[in-house]
Amino acid sequence: MEPLKKEEEKALNFLEEIIENDLRTGKHTSILTRFPPEPNGYLHLGHASSIWLNFGLAQKYGGKTNLRFDDTNPVTEDTEYVESIKEDIKWLGYSWANEFYASDYFDKIYEFAMQLIRQGDAYVDDLTPDEIAAMKGTPIEPGSNSPFRDRSVEENLELFAQMKAGKFEEGAKILRAKIDMASPNMLLRDPILYRIKFAHHHRTGDAWCIYPMYDFAHGQSDAIENITHSICTLEFIPHRAIYDWCIAKLNIYPSHQYEFARLNVSYTVMSKRKLLQLVNENHVSGWDDPRMPTIAGMRRRGYTPRAIREFCERAGIAKRDKLNEISLLEFCVREELNKTSFRRMVVFNPVKVVITNFVEEEVLLESENNPEEEHSGVRTIPFSKELYIEHEDFMENPPKKFFRMAIGQSVRLKSAYIVTCNGVIKDEAGNILEIHCTYIPESKSGHDTSGLKVQGTLHWVSIKHAIGVELREYDRLFKSENPALEEGDFKEYINSDSLNIIMNAFAEPALKEATESQRFQFLRKGYFCKDKDSTLDHLVFNRTVSLKESFTKEVKK
RNA sequence: UGUCUGAUGGUGUAACUGGCAACACGUCUGGUUUUGGUCCAGAAGAGUCCAGGUUCGAGCCCUGGUCGGACAACCA
Numbered sequence: 001m002e003p004l005k006k007e008e009e010k011a012l013n014f015l016e017e018i019i020e021n022d023l024r025t026g027k028h029t030s031i032l033t034r035f036p037p038e039p040n041g042y043l044h045l046g047h048a049s050s051i052w053l054n055f056g057l058a059q060k061y062g063g064k065t066n067l068r069f070d071d072t073n074p075v076t077e078d079t080e081y082v083e084s085i086k087e088d089i090k091w092l093g094y095s096w097a098n099e100f101y102a103s104d105y106f107d108k109i110y111e112f113a114m115q116l117i118r119q120g121d122a123y124v125d126d127l128t129p130d131e132i133a134a135m136k137g138t139p140i141e142p143g144s145n146s147p148f149r150d151r152s153v154e155e156n157l158e159l160f161a162q163m164k165a166g167k168f169e170e171g172a173k174i175l176r177a178k179i180d181m182a183s184p185n186m187l188l189r190d191p192i193l194y195r196i197k198f199a200h201h202h203r204t205g206d207a208w209c210i211y212p213m214y215d216f217a218h219g220q221s222d223a224i225e226n227i228t229h230s231i232c233t234l235e236f237i238p239h240r241a242i243y244d245w246c247i248a249k250l251n252i253y254p255s256h257q258y259e260f261a262r263l264n265v266s267y268t269v270m271s272k273r274k275l276l277q278l279v280n281e282n283h284v285s286g287w288d289d290p291r292m293p294t295i296a297g298m299r300r301r302g303y304t305p306r307a308i309r310e311f312c313e314r315a316g317i318a319k320r321d322k323l324n325e326i327s328l329l330e331f332c333v334r335e336e337l338n339k340t341s342f343r344r345m346v347v348f349n350p351v352k353v354v355i356t357n358f359v360e361e362e363v364l365l366e367s368e369n370n371p372e373e374e375h376s377g378v379r380t381i382p383f384s385k386e387l388y389i390e391h392e393d394f395m396e397n398p399p400k401k402f403f404r405m406a407i408g409q410s411v412r413l414k415s416a417y418i419v420t421c422n423g424v425i426k427d428e429a430g431n432i433l434e435i436h437c438t439y440i441p442e443s444k445s446g447h448d449t450s451g452l453k454v455q456g457t458l459h460w461v462s463i464k465h466a467i468g469v470e471l472r473e474y475d476r477l478f479k480s481e482n483p484a485l486e487e488g489d490f491k492e493y494i495n496s497d498s499l500n501i502i503m504n505a506f507a508e509p510a511l512k513e514a515t516e517s518q519r520f521q522f523l524r525k526g527y528f529c530k531d532k533d534s535t536l537d538h539l540v541f542n543r544t545v546s547l548k549e550s551f552t553k554e555v556k557k
Numbered sequence: 558u559g560u561c562u563g564a565u566g567g568u569g570u571a572a573c574u575g576g577c578a579a580c581a582c583g584u585c586u587g588g589u590u591u592u593g594g595u596c597c598a599g600a601a602g603a604g605u606c607c608a609g610g611u612u613c614g615a616g617c618c619c620u621g622g623u624c625g626g627a628c629a630a631c632c633a
Contacts, residue, residue, distance in 0.1 A: 011571050011580090038633055073632060129631060136629055140559045143629085174631055184560040186629050195631035214633050238561060238628055259562095266568085272633095314581065316570045318563095321626055325568050328582050338595060345592095372595070403593070412591050445591065457591045524592050551593040 013317040015053070015258060019061055019229060031063035031228045035089070035096070036218070038070045039081035039202070041272035042287040042294045043088045045308070045329075049263035052312035054231055055094040066225055067096035071103045072217045074201035082202070084287075088295040093305045100225065102217045103203045109212045109220055110164070112250050113175055113193060117156045121249050122193060123149055124159040125176045132174075135181075136189055142182035143189045149178065163196055166209045170196045177216075179245065187238050188245070191215055219243040222255035230255050233262040234319065263315060264323045267476035267495075268293045269484055283494055284477075290531075290542050291477045291498050301474065302519055302529035302544030307333040323482055330545050337527040337544065341519040342369045342376065345414065345459040346507040346541075348471060348525065350388035352463065353405075355419065357438045358385040362462070365445065367415035379510045382465040383416050388506050389460045394435055396424065403456035405435065412457040414523060418443035418450060459523040466506035470540045472531065473500040511539065519544070 012020065022028045033054040037047065058065040067089065071077045089096070116122035125148045127135070137143030151159070163173055175194035183189055193216040198209050219242070222230045230243075240257045247254055264270055269278075270293060278284050278292070287294050290301035298308065311332040315324045362384045370376035389405065398406040405411050410420045419437040426432055443450040480486050480493040514520065514530045522528050526546035534540045 013570085036633090040633085070633065076632075132631080133629070138559090138629055141629095142559095171631065186560085189629085192631055197631080211631095213631075218633085234562075235627060236633090241561090261563095314569075316581095318570070320563050322569065325582070328569070331582060334594090343592080371592085401593090414591060416591090418591090448591085454591085456593080459592075521592085521594080524594070526594095547592080547594050549593075 014319065015057060015229070015231065015260065015317060016060070018258065019057060022228070023061065028228045031058060031061050032066070032097075032226060033058045033063065033229050033231060034066040034068050034222065034225065034227050036068045036070045036102075036221075036232075037085050038073070038076075039078060039085060040073075040076040041081060041276055042084055042296055044270055044272070044275060044295065045265060045268075045293045045298070046263045046270040047088075048092060048295060048308050049312045049315065050231070050233075051089060051092055051094060052309055053260065053317060055096075056309075057229070057231075063228075064097035065094070066098045066100055066227070068100040068102065068221060068225070070214070070218065070221075071101055071201070071203065072211050072214060074197060074199040074211060077202050079202045084296065088299075091299060091305055092295065092308065098225075100221075101203055102212075102221050103201060105217070105221055105224055106204060106208060106212070108224060109217055110210075112220055112246075112252075113160065113212070113216070114157065116177065116193070116249060117160060117175075118153055119249065120153060120178065122156070122175055122177050123151050124156050124163065125149070125174050125190075126172070129171060132192075136186065137181070139186060145181050146176070146190070149190070160194075163194070163210050164208075166198070168196055170198060172196065175210075177242075177245070185238055185241050187215070188241055191242055215239060215242045216246065219246050219255065219257070220250070220252065222257075223247055223250075223252040226253050227255045230257045232257060232259055234259050234321070259319065260317050261319055261322055263312070264321075264482070264484075265293065265329065266323055266326045266481045267478050267483075268326070269478070269490060271484070274484070274490060277491065278477075281491070283491065290472070291474050293477075300531065301542055302337075302527060303333055304336055304519070307336045310336070326476065333545055334527070334548070337519050337521065339372050340370075341521045341527060342379075343367070343371070343523055344508055344511050344520045345381070345461055346469065346471070346505055346511070346522040346525065346528075347388040347390055347459065347461050347466075348502055348505045349391045350506055351391040351394055351432055351435060353387045353389050353419075353435045353437055353460070355385050355387070355439050356422070356436050360384075362465075365415050367445075381415060381508050381510070382462045383413075384462040384464060386463045387413070387460045388463055388466065389413075389435075389458050393458050394421075394424075394432070404458060405437075405456075410452065410454045412443075412445075412454050413460050414457050415445045416460070417441070417445070418448075418452055418454055459525075461506045461508050463506075465509050467509055467512055467539070468504050469507045469511065470538065471502040471505045471528070471543065472540065473502070473526075473543045473546075474498060475500070507539070514539065514541075521547070 035054045055065045125146050135144045174192050176190045179188045181189045194210045237259050243257050288296035288300045311329045362382050365381045366378045393404045405421050412418050417439040419439045422436050424432050425434045440450050475498045477498050478493045479495045483490040483493040516530045520528050527544040528541040531540040531542045
């Protein structure tokens with residue numbers, strides 16, 4: 001019997017098709033991609049998508065990927081960001097073939113500029129920024145030529161050298177490509193190639209006072225490295241014309257630019273500028289605030305590299321603007337954490353239960369670390385006369401399908417016994433002080449000879465053994481599905497309830513040994529990880545994501 | 558009013574390049590369950606932006622529209 005289909009019959013995305021075609025036709029014998037972040041902010045989920053694409057494509061086709069910092073604007077860039085970016089890429093599970101910087105090529109790019117001048121393809125312009133803007137025309141009206149457009153090659157060479165030598169003030173002169181002021185593509189209306197900036201560069205220091213623009217650095221950098229497939233986002237489509245123009249005029253390695261739609265996720269924002277605002281204006285605690293869609297934030301929140309990669313994979317690649325649902329991301333992280341995380345019991349909002357017929361001091365029970373993983377072992381949980389259960393797990397007047405604790409009803413305490421609720425004790429105000437239950441000794445977990453069947457199973461902790469922990473529950477950062485598209489300031493749509501802190505929850509003692517790299521499922525609650533704010537006697541846990549909850553939906557009906 | 562670009566269930570991707578629109582998430586049923594989780598089984602949900610055309614046959618090709626996005630930073 002032949003298999004009907006190859007196991008790996010997954011459809012190719014458009015970039016994979018291009019690459020396979022290039023490989024098949026011999027246009028390329030191997031591929032080289034690059035990931036080109038500007039070191040002016042922290043990486044976010046959108047970058048993760050680009051990283052997954054660039055590194056993943058190279059991996060799939062036996063190629064390599066360079067990490068290249070696009071550091072052509074010294075005023076916004078900083079070494080702090082270089083380090084965080086490298087850390088994030090490594091954490092996501094990728095390694096680069098070479099670590100390069102656009103600033104490594106400043107000498108070469110300067111040479112390229114002189115070559116264009118010599119060819120009559122570039123000129124020094126004295127116009128002010130306002131004048132240049134005014135003469136640029138509009139998308140539907142052609143621009144007009146600068147009066148300095150026809151300077152001689154010699155004069156341009158001399159002026160450009162003086163620009164480099166620091167003879168002119170910022171803004172006094174720029175180098176422009178001589179293309180076409182009437183081009184329907186506004187980017188081709190004599191784009192600026194070099195500008196004067198007396199700024200300290202994080203790598204080249206004060207060696208330069210002129211810096212190339214993106215359009216005069218990116219394609220050249222790609223060409224210098226022999227990048228075969230230069231993948232960027234949709235907004236660079238009109239730039240491809242300059243990219244190709246430079247490569248043709250300079251007669252350098254013909255790298256090719258391909259564009260894909262950036263990743264957007266519902267209920268958050270994905271631009272460095274906006275994220276920077278959230279940080280600077282203290283709407284969040286920092287770049288690594290667990291509510292942030294930054295890699296650092298997601299890492300702190302408990303997301304795993306694998307889950308993020310899986311999300312990128314499932315979100316896919318296309319050329320149309322899109323908004324992915326956050327629920328897909330949540331699915332990906334639950335899928336992994338369900339299989340890998342240890343189970344622990346934590347009572348978030350306690351109510352006291354007294355087992356009236358329990359006479360022993362304590363009993364040590366065993367419970368599996370992870371029912372999804374056979375060899376994950378067990379841990380010990382102490383059981384005693386006085387316990388905490390979740391307040392919401394008890395109701396005096398329960399609705400019909402309430403499979404939890406209620407007077408006269410029996411439930412299983414997870415990994416322990418079946419108990420029957422007999423009554424409650426309240427204070428004058430009507431608050432519940434204690435819930436009284438009796439347990440059935442024969443119903444001990446794993447050795448149940450009682451023959452009883454109960455519908456519900458509750459998590460619990462023994463009061464005298466429990467440890468107090470702080471819990472931080474996160475919700476979506478924005479109330480709007482797509483804050484960037486809303487009217488007015490995106491910050492008007494911030495969800496003021498995105499952080500819920502529970503200062504004193506009660507955890508089973510095994511959680512004392514938790515490490516920051518571990519992930520836990522707090523039974524019936526969600527996935528959590530230990531936060532770096534934890535101290536020896538004060539443990540803090542972040543909720544990565546809740547468990548799927550169908551009962552609350554039921555109640556709302 | 559220009560150039561570029563895109564349009565397939567609620568969302569995101571497919572459709573062997575012209576052959577009954579598929580997969581995943583989400584939603585809803587039912588079953589199993591010592592987590593109302595997981596797992597298992599199933600269902601609903603688009604006739605592919607519109608109008609013509611070519612064809613035995615069009616989501617794929619042609620023509621004309623409509624709608625969305627990008628472009629007028631000495632940012633990337």
